[in-house]
Amino acid sequence: MVKEELTKEAFKITAHMVSSLDGIIAKKDNSASWFDTPDKYEKGIAAQDPVEFLKTIDCYVMGARTYEHAIELSKSYGWAYGDKPTIVVSHKNIKPERKNIEVYSGDLHKLVDEKLKPNYKNVWLVGGAELIQEFIRLKLADEIRLMVIPIILGDGTYFLNGIGQEKLLHLLDVVAYKNGMVELRYEIKK
Amino acid sequence: MVKEELTKEAFKITAHMVSSLDGIIAKKDNSASWFDTPDKYEKGIAAQDPVEFLKTIDCYVMGARTYEHAIELSKSYGWAYGDKPTIVVSHKNIKPERKNIEVYSGDLHKLVDEKLKPNYKNVWLVGGAELIQEFIRLKLADEIRLMVIPIILGDGTYFLNGIGQEKLLHLLDVVAYKNGMVELRYEIKK
Numbered sequence: 001m002v003k004e005e006l007t008k009e010a011f012k013i014t015a016h017m018v019s020s021l022d023g024i025i026a027k028k029d030n031s032a033s034w035f036d037t038p039d040k041y042e043k044g045i046a047a048q049d050p051v052e053f054l055k056t057i058d059c060y061v062m063g064a065r066t067y068e069h070a071i072e073l074s075k076s077y078g079w080a081y082g083d084k085p086t087i088v089v090s091h092k093n094i095k096p097e098r099k100n101i102e103v104y105s106g107d108l109h110k111l112v113d114e115k116l117k118p119n120y121k122n123v124w125l126v127g128g129a130e131l132i133q134e135f136i137r138l139k140l141a142d143e144i145r146l147m148v149i150p151i152i153l154g155d156g157t158y159f160l161n162g163i164g165q166e167k168l169l170h171l172l173d174v175v176a177y178k179n180g181m182v183e184l185r186y187e188i189k190k
Numbered sequence: 191m192v193k194e195e196l197t198k199e200a201f202k203i204t205a206h207m208v209s210s211l212d213g214i215i216a217k218k219d220n221s222a223s224w225f226d227t228p229d230k231y232e233k234g235i236a237a238q239d240p241v242e243f244l245k246t247i248d249c250y251v252m253g254a255r256t257y258e259h260a261i262e263l264s265k266s267y268g269w270a271y272g273d274k275p276t277i278v279v280s281h282k283n284i285k286p287e288r289k290n291i292e293v294y295s296g297d298l299h300k301l302v303d304e305k306l307k308p309n310y311k312n313v314w315l316v317g318g319a320e321l322i323q324e325f326i327r328l329k330l331a332d333e334i335r336l337m338v339i340p341i342i343l344g345d346g347t348y349f350l351n352g353i354g355q356e357k358l359l360h361l362l363d364v365v366a367y368k369n370g371m372v373e374l375r376y377e378i379k380k
Contacts, residue, residue, distance in 0.1 A: 015281035022350035041361040150359040169340040171231040171370040180361040
């Protein structure tokens with residue numbers, strides 16, 4: 001019992017998303033310029049140093065479309081996930097374009113128990129919406145971090161629409177940034 | 191020009207909603223117990239005194255279903271909107287059950303210019319989702335106040351789904367409460 005609790009505390013899967021106020025994480029044309037809204041919020045704090053922050057993440061997990069989109073973006077902006085181990089969950093025949101990327105096509109419980117838990121502590125699930133919803137439904141996600149951009153998009157892919165289950169949350173933290181973004185951090189009650 | 195700016199500053203329509211993290215404002219069975227989640231957020235502030243706060247509101251505007259639901263709830267909990275003037279926007283033949291309630295069935299620009307602006311300063315638009323979306327589309331809403339409850343509902347009526355227009359927002363304030371609710375306040379850029 002004590003051991004289980006310790007293990008649980010040490011290992012954590014965080015679902016991380018950036019959305020508009022109306023809960024949209026991707027526009028239909030996949031353009032990402034809405035991430036840079038021109039807002040200013042005087043009371044906010046400056047953005048944290050991404051280098052320091054990213055050090056805390058041990059492994060990324062993402063769906064096939066998120067991966068393909070990240071590869072596309074990497075041609076202009078570089079690969080966003082550094083040299084960290086990255087697992088692409090997909091039944092598609094994806095050929096990883098980088099050494100640190102692995103494709104996984106099996107059961108998600110197995111992924112967590114056999115691949116993630118023994119090797120990492122701080123796992124980030126970075127999309128897409130369907131994969132995140134599946135992790136939440138299967139009680140495999142421990143936290144949600146939602147970065148809300150000060151914009152209404154009106155149309156696109158919704159973060160949590162149609163998850164079809166009720167989940168109690170526990171608010172862990174709220175941070176407002178100088179650029180008008182608000183980060184909401186919740187524990188997902190199981 | 192100066193006069194117009196002064197008028198604009200003096201008059202304000204605030205779209206006020208309470209939603210789950212997945213942007214749902216009403217469950218399919220219309221039950222409201224999810225408003226009282228058992229969460230505790232130590233860093234949050236205590237809820238403000240509602241009596242003091244409600245004094246700042248001059249007039250409520252709502253759609254027919256929101257009105258009917260409020261009437262239904264009033265049988266158990268009393269009428270939530272006090273003696274403040276309340277305008278129900280509807281083409282239905284509604285017989286107001288209280289003196290301070292008026293039914294309006296015309297054009298929304300006219301409602302604002304002829305009924306609201308000359309008489310009030312701080313107007314609260316309290317739902318439903320369709321009416322709020324129409325006010326936002328017509329550029330008649332000045333602010334959004336969204337109270338986020340620490341829960342995922344998974345199914346129901348979404349606050350802003352399908353508004354179909356992009357709107358830049360300006361973050362005005364973020365307040366986290368001891369019960370885990372987070373209030374996000376935005377100006378809607380026009």
